Amino acid sequence: MLRASPPLSSAATEDGVETVLGRRFSEREYLAMNADVRAGITAGQFSSGRDHFEKFGHTEGRLGREPEKTEPFFGHQPIDERALPAYRAEHFPYAGPHPWLDRPEWEELLDEKLRRGEITSADAALCRQWARDGYLILKGAVVDRLLDEGWASYERAIQAGAIKLLDDKIGPDDPWPGRYLDPHLKVPEMCPVLRHPEILRLVRLLMDREPAPFQSIASHKGTQQAAHSDSIHMTTYPLGYLTAAWVAFEDIHPDSGPLVYYPGSHRLPYVFSKEVGIKPGEFVAAGYVAYAEKYEPFIQRLLEQHNCAPAYFHAQKGDVFLWHANLIHGGAPRRDVRRSRRAMVCHYFVKGAVTYHDLAASAARPHLGTCLLRPSTD
Numbered sequence: 289m290l291r292a293s294p295p296l297s298s299a300a301t302e303d304g305v306e307t308v309l310g311r312r313f314s315e316r317e318y319l320a321m322n323a324d325v326r327a328g329i330t331a332g333q334f335s336s337g338r339d340h341f342e343k344f345g346h347t348e349g350r351l352g353r354e355p356e357k358t359e360p361f362f363g364h365q366p367i368d369e370r371a372l373p374a375y376r377a378e379h380f381p382y383a384g385p386h387p388w389l390d391r392p393e394w395e396e397l398l399d400e401k402l403r404r405g406e407i408t409s410a411d412a413a414l415c416r417q418w419a420r421d422g423y424l425i426l427k428g429a430v431v432d433r434l435l436d437e438g439w440a441s442y443e444r445a446i447q448a449g450a451i452k453l454l455d456d457k458i459g460p461d462d463p464w465p466g467r468y469l470d471p472h473l474k475v476p477e478m479c480p481v482l483r484h485p486e487i488l489r490l491v492r493l494l495m496d497r498e499p500a501p502f503q504s505i506a507s508h509k510g511t512q513q514a515a516h517s518d519s520i521h522m523t524t525y526p527l528g529y530l531t532a533a534w535v536a537f538e539d540i541h542p543d544s545g546p547l548v549y550y551p552g553s554h555r556l557p558y559v560f561s562k563e564v565g566i567k568p569g570e571f572v573a574a575g576y577v578a579y580a581e582k583y584e585p586f587i588q589r590l591l592e593q594h595n596c597a598p599a600y601f602h603a604q605k606g607d608v609f610l611w612h613a614n615l616i617h618g619g620a621p622r623r624d625v626r627r628s629r630r631a632m633v634c635h636y637f638v639k640g641a642v643t644y645h646d647l648a649a650s651a652a653r654p655h656l657g658t659c660l661l662r663p664s665t666d
């Protein structure tokens with residue numbers, strides 16, 4: 289079979305990323321993202337992913353969108369980030385627009401969208417559930433093939449030493465390693481999960497803005513994380529433009545320490561570092577000590593005061609749990625430490641919001657990588 293000759297614009301780099309027809313191109317990522325191209329190579333139609341890209345893919349948007357352009361800030365009240373004393377919630381105005389399903393008039397807005405034919409009645413039902421409960425469960429949203437390919441590649445990267453997991457065992461019976469932040473940066477086969485069209489579509493629907501995938505975390509086992517809202521870790525201005533998606537890579541056993549959540553808790557007030565007495569700089573100096581001593585008990589009391597009852601995500605493989613920026617959740621105790629709980633959690637901001645970490649008092653920049661196209665200025 290003929291090998292396509294490299295175009296003059298091609299420039300290979302040490303990690304296999306090339307410039308092809310003026311675009312950043314990686315054979316491995318391209319094949320991971322395009323199952324039909326893999327099939328075409330097997331069938332002898334193309335000699336490689338690059339061959340397909342040069343002949344067809346470059347005109348078909350196969351590398352995703354053009355490098356992300358920074359979208360203009362959409363908040364009602366602009367701020368000068370350079371003048372901020374610190375990236376902490378108390379330094380941002382309490383200004384909107386608040387996410388449409390968090391507004392008091394959300395039902396009118398929803399009826400209007402239905403009347404104008406902008407939304408289907410099935411999606412309207414999802415929006416109502418989101419406004420009321422702060423979460424959605426998508427049964428079987430991710431097909432086995434994507435999960436199996438993603439996890440197998442993750443395991444291969446671990447075996448090859450490209451990904452190093454912390455030991456993080458909670459006892460001699462615990463066979464499972466610790467979590468890994470942003471596996472999609474090392475394992476392109478995880479990108480189709482992070483950028484799953486149905487997850488992105490729903491984030492777009494719920495936020496009424498364009499999603500910006502921010503971070504992924506893979507784990508073989510339950511986290512036993514105490515109840516929290518992600519908004520102290522990943523904060524937006526205007527507030528509320530964070531969505532999380534927890535994707536089950538296997539059937540989840542109730543004893544494995546499933547995701548625990550508190551339906552309706554997204555309507556409780558947002559709790560930030562200042563409210564619980566964590567000083568700016570305290571996290572950088574002492575890590576999670578103040579968080580464990582001040583924030584976690586505060587949230588526990590809040591849940592008790594409001595009689596919030598826990599629920600557990602007893603997922604089947606391929607199910608996805610989407611949660612609101614302020615839904616309180618955590619990891620249930622691992623009653624049987626030998627049981628795995630393979631999952632990847634993905635966090636999405638929206639384009640045009642200011643994003644930061646209230647707890648760490650620092651700006652949050654997207655962890656751009658293999659499947660998150662890097663802006664050319666980066």
Ligand SMILES: O=C(O)CCC(=O)C(=O)O
Nearest residue numbers: 511513518547618619633
């Ligand atoms: O997977 C879990 O147990 C909790 C994960 C979590 O809280 C998060 O990633 O935001």
Ligand SMILES: [Fe+2]
Nearest residue numbers: 516517518617
């Ligand atoms: Fe969380």
